[in-house]
Amino acid sequence: MRLPFTRPRSFTIIRLTARDAAVLEGLHREDFSRPWSAAEFEGLIAQPTVFGYIAVPDGRPRHEAVGFVLARLAAGEAEILTVAVSRACRRLGLGRRLMDAVLRDLHAQRAEALFLEVDETNAPAIALYRRLGFAEVGRREGYYQHAGGSRTGALVMRRDLR
DSSP: OOOTTOOOOOEEEEEOOGGGHHHHHHHHHHHOSSOOOHHHHHHHHHSTTEEEEEEEETTSOGGGOOEEEEEEEETTEEEEEEEEEOGGGTTSSHHHHHHHHHHHHHHHTTOOEEEEEEETTOHHHHHHHHHTTOEEEEEEEEEEEOTTSOEEEEEEEEEEOO
16 A cells, blocks of 8 residues: 555656647646646657657556656757656656656767756756756846746756767
């Protein structure tokens, strides 16, 4: 029996499909003041250059995913479009495992570089990306709008893959 206040510790990372769009929308809603809709996710996933992964607690159906990453690869360069992990499952290494899945995929496809933008106030994410070998290569002022209208900048980060 699983106690209601405990978090599962074992997860499977699965390549996402268009049928995951509704769960992606729900996870995205937790973190972003302007979350993407299921239709927007479906449209992105339908593009041949877009791919991603979901994290599902072992033994649970995929519609109970607790995290995801969505990426795009074109002309040898890739970008992380968005990534989210449920608040209830943070600090369990899921962000790292999701990013590792993307990096493995990109290495197999012989991509040259991976870019991403991260809110300059998101210290845990910035620390993760630095541990993964990303370096800051630029800034976008006022890129993220938060509830209440405040804005923060984005760090543009890059990791060379070759």
